[in-house]
Amino acid sequence: MWSAGSIKPDVAVAARSDGTLAAYVIRASDLAVLRLINDGRWGSTFPTGAVGQPEAAYTNTGKPYLFIQSVSGDVQVYEPSGANLRGSMNWSPVGVISQNPVGVTPVAGLGLVLAVTGADGTVRLYSTGV
Numbered sequence: 001m002w003s004a005g006s007i008k009p010d011v012a013v014a015a016r017s018d019g020t021l022a023a024y025v026i027r028a029s030d031l032a033v034l035r036l037i038n039d040g041r042w043g044s045t046f047p048t049g050a051v052g053q054p055e056a057a058y059t060n061t062g063k064p065y066l067f068i069q070s071v072s073g074d075v076q077v078y079e080p081s082g083a084n085l086r087g088s089m090n091w092s093p094v095g096v097i098s099q100n101p102v103g104v105t106p107v108a109g110l111g112l113v114l115a116v117t118g119a120d121g122t123v124r125l126y127s128t129g130v
Contacts, residue, residue, distance in 0.1 A: 022064030052101035
């Protein structure tokens with residue numbers, strides 16, 4: 001049996017109405033993110049340099065997205081690829097900076113809504129549209 005090793009206490013979990021889960025943890029040794037596949041196996045690791053609490057949510061197309069805050073404060077989004085979403089993780093910067101870990105939730109008609117904290121302490125909301 002493969003083990004993730006020591007992990008940080010920050011865990012991101014998202015669930016669909018059909019019971020499908022997307023769970024992510026941050027490995028303590030190298031800050032790589034690991035995805036727990038729905039059948040209970042660990043997926044591939046992918047380096048992120050994540051800090052703080054990761055957040056996960058399903059889009060209206062059924063894909064689990066993972067949002068993390070990098071050391072520099074940039075918010076990054078990760079999306080699984082491949083058959084059954086078991087391929088590598090594609091990532092891109094969201095284009096916003098957050099002073100605190102991000103928050104994300106699905107909202108009908110808006111897609112995923114992302115909450116970030118600006119340098120002045122204000123909370124800003126962004127919609128992904130998916």
